[in-house]
Amino acid sequence: MLSRLIVTLSGMLLVVLVNWYFFFSKRRSTSAQIRQTGIQEVKIMVKGGYDPDVIVVKKGIPVRLNFYRDETADCSDTIVFGDFNVRKPLPAFQTTSVEFTPEKEGEYVFTCGMGMLRGKLIVR
Amino acid sequence: MAKDPVCGMDVKEGEAAGTSIYRGKTYYFCAPGCKKKFDEHPEVYIKSDESEIEEDEEGESSAEESSEAETQKFQEQRLERIDLPIVGMSCASCASTIQRGLSGLKGVSKANVNFATSKATVLFEPQLVKPEDFISSVKKSGYEVGTASLEIPIQGMECASCVQAIEKALQRTNGVVRASVNLATGKAKVVYLPSETSFAELKKSIESTGYKVLEVSSKEEVEDVERIIREKEYKKLKIKFLVGAVLGLIIFLGSTRQWFPWVPALLSDYFVLWAIATPVQFWIGWQFYRGAWGSFKHRNADMNTLIAVGTSAAYLYSVAATLVPSFFEKGGIRPEVYFDTSALIIVLILLGKLLEARAKGQTSEAIKKLMGLQAKTARVIRNGKEQDIPVEEVLVGDFVLVRPGEKIPVDGVVEEGKSAVDESMITGESIPVKKEPGDEVIGVTINKTGSFKFKATKVGKDTALAQIIKLVQDAQGSKAPIQRLADVISGYFVPIVISIALATFVIWFNFGPSPVLTFALLNFVAVMIVACPCALGLATPTAVMVGTGKGAEKGILIKGGESLEMAHKLNTIVFDKTGTLTKGEPEVTDIITANSSSEEEVLKFTASAEKASEHPLGEAIIKRANERRLVLDEPKDFKAIEGQGIEATVDGKSVLVGNLKLMNERKIDVGDLKRQAEELAGEGKTPIYVSLNGKISGLIAVADTLKENSIQAVKRLKNLGLKVVMLTGDNQKTAEAIARKAGIDRVLSEVLPEDKVHEIKRLQSKGMKVAMVGDGINDAPALAQADVGIAIGSGTDVAMEASDITLIKGDLNGVVSAIGLSKKTIRVIKQNLFWAFFYNTLGIPIAAGVLYPVFGVLLNPIFASAAMAFSSVSVVSNSLRLRRAKL
Helix, strand or coil: CHHHHHHHHHHHHHHHHHHHHHHHCCCCEEECEECCCCCEEEEEEECCCEECCEEEECCCCCEEEEEEECCCCHHHCEEEEHHHCEEEECCCCCEEEEEECCCCCEEEEEEECCCCCEEEEEEC | CEECCCCCCEECHHHCCEEEEECCEEEEECCHHHHHHHHHCHHHHHHHHHHHHHHHHHHHHHHHHCCHHHHHHHHHHHCEEEEEEEECCCCHHHHHHHHHHHHCCCCEEEEEEECCCCEEEEEECCCCCCHHHHHHHHHHCCCEECCEEEEEEEECCCCHHHHHHHHHHHHHCCCEEEEEEECCCCEEEEEECCCCCCHHHHHHHHHCCCCEECCCCCHHHHHHHHHHHHHHHHHHHHHHHHHHHHHHHHHHHHHCCCCCCCCCHHHHCHHHHHHHHHHHHHHHCHHHHHHHHHHHHCCCCCHHHHHHHHHHHHHHHHHHHHHCHHHHHHCCCCCCCCHHHHHHHHHHHHHHHHHHHHHHHHHCHHHHHHHHCCCCEEEEEECCEEEEEEHHHCCCCCEEEECCCCECCCEEEEEEECEEEECHHHHCCCCCEEECCCCEECCCCEECCCCEEEEEEECHHHCHHHHHHHHHHHHHHCCCHHHHHHHHHHHHHHHHHHHHHHHHHHHHHHHCCCCHHHHHHHHHHHHHHHCCHHHHHHHHHHHHHHHHHHHHHCCEEECCHHHHHHHCCCCEEEEEHHHHHEEEEEEEEEEEECCCCCHHHHHHHHHHHHCCCCCHHHHHHHHHHHHCCCCCCCCEEEEEECCCEEEEEECCEEEEEECHHHHHHCCCCCCCHHHHHHHHHHCCCEEEEEEECCEEEEEEEEEEEECCCHHHHHHHHHHCCCEEEEECCCCHHHHHHHHHHHCCCEEECCCCHHHHHHHHHHHHHCCCCEEEEECCCCCHHHHHHCCEEEEECCCCCCCCCCCCEEECCCCCHHHHHHHHHHHHHHHHHHHHHHHHHHHHHHHHHHHHCCCHHHHCCCCCHHHHHHHHHHHHHHHHHHHHHHHHCCC
8 A cells, every 4th residue: 555655656746857857947048149240159069959958149130050969869960940941950070050040039949850859049 | 468379369368268387478378279289389489479570670670771762662562463353344334434443442553454354453552452342342333253252171170269360361362352260160261263362272371370171071072971970870770780689589589488498498597688688778778878868968858768768667677676586576576577678679669760760861862962963173264275173163254165975064154056955953854955055054954965165154052053952951941830730749748758657657556457566667668668759750841851852853942841731722823924824935826928929938038127127026037037947138228117017128129027007008908818817816916917029928927825835734733623824914815815725714814914913812812722823023923922922934043032832944834743742742741640640649548558458458568669660660751752753
């Protein structure tokens, strides 16, 4: 009886924990640096996810995101910005730049080719 | 602020990446790399620093002391000379405009623009003015300077300072207009004058700063590197799979010895099984752990998470049962091991990944093929000499030579020579196209029969091929609205599956049959393993990639997933008439003779008279005469009669060509021809009377005729159940005559160009899904208004903004193919999505054991892994079927 209670409670606790961790925990965000060239740049490490994965950029200024893919796992082999019509292969151990100019404020999700790995671009 | 002695960059003392003390002085560095270099040989940097200053001082003092003549000489030496190739000069006065602009710049001592050589020569003081200023000055005058740009990959750049050093070196190089180095991509982008410098010289100046230039890698070569890495990875996976398969089989036999009594008893020992299962779990399955941990850190969860957690659960349980069986026995459970489960899951999923990787590589084959088409060199004529140069250095306006069998390097217009060109790689048209002076040629198409010389009109990113690649890439990056639901779900999928698996464990543990722990564990693992987020994520993008790629191969460029989805819902196709259904240029259709003149005589005299006219109808007549190889004479006393026709004397005969009004005014009896002329007019043709020496001698009818395949295309569209409508500015009679011929029964005639949009809107307001087919030039607004705008291209104009679909070839059958392709692609997407949803919504509950209470059915985790592996492979393979679709 006791073992059932323990299993039930820890199961429920785990479910809550899993959902909190993946959906509700707070993420660190990074603001893009505006370079002398007038482009806001961010370097993003791609390894099982995007680091940083929340990026804040300014509206109307060209954005250059430099993705460095530090793995060969094929989940991350493509980067997709659906809202900006960008789908680019990320060759392993190389930096691939994605450039566009966000014209509208809002939050835009970017993902890997299959939508498993995700990051967010916040335009202010 | 201090100066980094290695690279010369300004460094804030407080923010320096490192410091070193040398001869009692502190030096600050922008990056550890610079510090390292300095520490190794400080004397190199400090010495060169000081000697530079000394040199400068010497220079100044000697200048002061020298005589006036010497000063002038010195100044002249400081002047630099540059030759700029100018593009777009059409007259000598352009040259003086440019020259005035250049001479007016500060620091320019002399500017000379030569119209004949299309070159501007400028003597200037490099301290005061830069080549970039000349280019903007030329631009301001309304012309362009022919520059080329190159991306040069550089090895060993570590810090921002390296960037500056290389940029400076490049900017000092003669002929470089602009140079910028990007640390992130490790590349220098150089805009330069190919007439002044070359890649070899650029390379030399970069290497003078101590960095190495990697061999210029075109996109293709980057792709190659990627391919090599991919292949290596693939090979590694394959070895892992083969080893895993052998080990997995041994574990399987050992675990099921009751079925295979010939298996040695040793193999069913728990410790032996453990020993064999461990490399499978942690060597072969390592990538799942690595992937799972990587995404866990980023608060993401993916397929790796499911596999790592699922197999670890089975593995760890088995290890516990092996090590402390007494613990299980105390709880009344027989200590069983599931090493076969964990190992076989890993092996099967690896097999799935192998197959998937191979299939996924094929989805982007079409675009890789396009990229690989680019020619590498071009043979141009510069300074009267033939020379082979890299294709990146070809300028607009260059004359390029092409021999039989060679690839045409860039887009252009034929100047000299004749040939047939295989354009199939761009237009999908398999028959070689004849090329004569004045015809457009497309880069990367292959010259078949003769040699010719052409003038380059589009180079670099403006070429048709570059535009096509960009369009296809954009299309493949776009999302189809149909995918939205799948996208939303895949974002929540994995954590939810983990939650369901946990709940499954708890429920089986509390309410399941005994042994509860075994059932709970196996069902937990089965749920984790059977779930397949990949199928969901791959369903749409793979189909869109293969579909748009297939289209590009056939000369059909689709803007994106949205256009693709819209195109399959269409029920009405509106064709613009001129240039779309018809050839867009008038052509002689009938020649009727009178008063015993021959057809040839009528044609010859009319065409000769028309030689002096520039009327499009006249051109059509001359063209027909040329086709018949008639020898034309020079007309004398040519006179154009406004709104009526022309008159001239040819070979001693007075020729009068024009309408009925002209004939009536000159009192020429047209007799029976009048009735025939009216008949021709009724068919939408323009009749022209011809009289020789004051007597009527014939009638020539000219009309804009249907393209060869218009009739067939309309018929095929009707067979697809689509309504076909023709839109034209022509009068009703002409319009109906053409429409009848084309087989179109709905005609909207006398529509002004600006009203085309309203006609489309009207159709849409009746609930129709309308595609507008036009040439994209004067009907751009209508194309944009339509649900799907289809632009019919010609030659090199592929970048059509307003359209959703662009047909490179003028053939209207492309419209049918495009609609067919979109239907097929959407069908594949629907199949994929259905499969992915169906599979997961069915598979997960079965794995959780919902069928057990009634049917006693449970899903063995090993079968679950096989199903999951098969599921994602099947989705990709289904998309690949589109490659073989018949269009």
